[in-house]
Amino acid sequence: MQIDPSNTSDLSAQIAKSIRDAIVAGTLPVGERLPSESELAEQFAVSRPTVREALKRLAAQALIRTQRGATGGAFVNRLTYPEAHAQQITTATLLLSMNDVSFVTACEARYALERACAPLAAQRRTDAQLVTMQAEIVRQRDPDLTDEAFCASDITFHRALVDAAHNPVLSYQLAGAVEAMQPLMNMITYPARSRARIVALHRAITAALTARDAAGCDAGLAALAIYTEELADTVFAARAAQDR
Amino acid sequence: MQIDPSNTSDLSAQIAKSIRDAIVAGTLPVGERLPSESELAEQFAVSRPTVREALKRLAAQALIRTQRGATGGAFVNRLTYPEAHAQQITTATLLLSMNDVSFVTACEARYALERACAPLAAQRRTDAQLVTMQAEIVRQRDPDLTDEAFCASDITFHRALVDAAHNPVLSYQLAGAVEAMQPLMNMITYPARSRARIVALHRAITAALTARDAAGCDAGLAALAIYTEELADTVFAARAAQDR
């Protein structure tokens, strides 16, 4: 492994890229121990702090993990679903919050993705998912529930719906997207949301899933999407009136 | 901004988390310049290399960008779609390659996601997307095309399909997933794939999109999904026979 010595700056980025490429290409398999920091420094002909900066970059992406001690070092990390999921959420959250993504765009994407797994969920849902969803519905009917708790329950409900598809890749993709969008959606729909209506739709979706009714599940999600957009319209109209 | 001084290790991770939280919370808005490395070192009561490691972690996630020179420093970066997209691809690629994701699982997720945007694509596709898709079909009919080039063309085709939904959030989510899964799919379907059949399905999908026929588009994608699974069965059967 060597880097371009002519490029005078950002050595740590070059080294990080070099190692990352080796990992992606499979040259460094999962669990493999990288050379020690001193050895890497010698190989790349840079100082140890520079190597360390490169390793920190990789650690931030969960590509490696480090261990101290005699048999310590940097090891190629197996990227787990929870880790990838966490990265997905932060990235998506920042993307949404920093780019003035309109509410309709986010909402549309969220429900399009969620409806994508409705057929699979209807086919494969287990009792565990149904129990989770029903429990969340019970919680959501409690009038004393704070708005924050209602949101959290909503996320759990939809997470169970996604998990019912029993496809980890879909779960990873969708749950990340849904969770990242939820704060945005809540922020906007808080003032106008009618819990009763939402709970009714949640019940309808759960019932469809119980009956393994893919079309019904899809219809429920579609209705939820429409209702959410209505809410957004109401909120935006109210804001416009207030600004006047 | 302060950190827990009792925790004796992983100071750079703590500092990175602290700054990341400030960015996510909006305390540090986009474009804002962070204090200089020396100032941060003083604030957190650590040395400059430690601060630098923390900053490199954030840079690896595209949360900040650094500039050298007199008015330089670390600035909160606006996360753009291309950046998020690139991160998405590396994460998803590693997740798939490191976790023995079965082909059917990946394939199922990929087509479920792609079908999610079929209705929107049928409704909103512009001539530009149709032109792109038709051009790729022409290229794919060239018998001299290498397997690699055929793959690349396939990605471009499906990317145009996704972009036709005209929802940047969907594009970011889906294109990342599709691109990450493509190598896996190609690796498995290479030996058995019939280009003529694939091109025929691509033509059907493009025709449906031209006619703004959402159901037809969905059907075409469904057929492509089924065909891909058939291919996988063939390949796995052949491998099993070879192993005997």
Added chain:
DNA sequence: CCAAGTCATATGTCAGACGTTTAATTGTCT
């Protein structure tokens, strides 16, 4: 008033050192 040179600032990099963690090795005692 403009242009060229100088300066200050901040990042990028290096060298060397010390502390801490951890496991393997060694040594001693039962």
Added chain:
DNA sequence: AGACAATTAAACGTCTGACATATGACTTGG
């Protein structure tokens, strides 16, 4: 001989101080 305790070595985590380099701002001369 075997088990437990002390030593040792390897590696990461952090610090100090320094120098190199890029770049905008200031100063100065025409």
